[in-house]
Amino acid sequence: MNFFTKLPGFTKSPPGLEREVLRxxxxxxxLGTLFLGFPSLLAxxxxxxxxxxxxxxxxxxxxxxxxxxxxxHWSIVxxxxxxxxxxxxxxxxxxxxxxxxxxxxxxxEVAKSAQxxxxxxxxxxxxxxx
Numbered sequence: 866m867n868f869f870t871k872l873p874g875f876t877k878s879p880p881g882l883e884r885e886v887l888r889x890x891x892x893x894x895x896l897g898t899l900f901l902g903f904p905s906l907l908a909x910x911x912x913x914x915x916x917x918x919x920x921x922x923x924x925x926x927x928x929x930x931x932x933x934x935x936x937x938h939w940s941i942v943x944x945x946x947x948x949x950x951x952x953x954x955x956x957x958x959x960x961x962x963x964x965x966x967x968x969x970x971x972x973x974e975v976a977k978s979a980q981x982x983x984x985x986x987x988x989x990x991x992x993x994x995x
Contacts, residue, residue, distance in 0.1 A: 872959040
């Protein structure tokens with residue numbers, strides 16, 4: 866059994882901006898992370914005035930802000946990567962789906978009247994609480 870039968874007559878869409886975005890994302894991830902790491906490095910090289918405790922508190926605060934910015938950057942890059950991947954998959958070939966019986970009908974009144982006629986013949990009632 867072939868699970869991936871392509872839909873005949875379907876034309877693939879040409880690759881677009883999503884391919885360029887996917888190619889750029891690794892570079893954006895690395896360069897953005899390095900760029901966001903520079904303030905922490907510069908905070909350690911800067912000649913701070915004040916007590917040792919105050920300097921350590923400033924450097925720690927800068928580190929916390931930069932770590933949160935790096936995590937935000939990674940989250941954004943992952944979200945854009947997922948979106949570009951979805952667009953790329955959706956532009957690919959269409960596949961034939963397996964048929965399955967439809968339980969619901971296009972005309973619910975007809976289905977309800979047929980069900981009530983069936984329950985009248987068998988003597989069963991399908992009302993709630995009975």
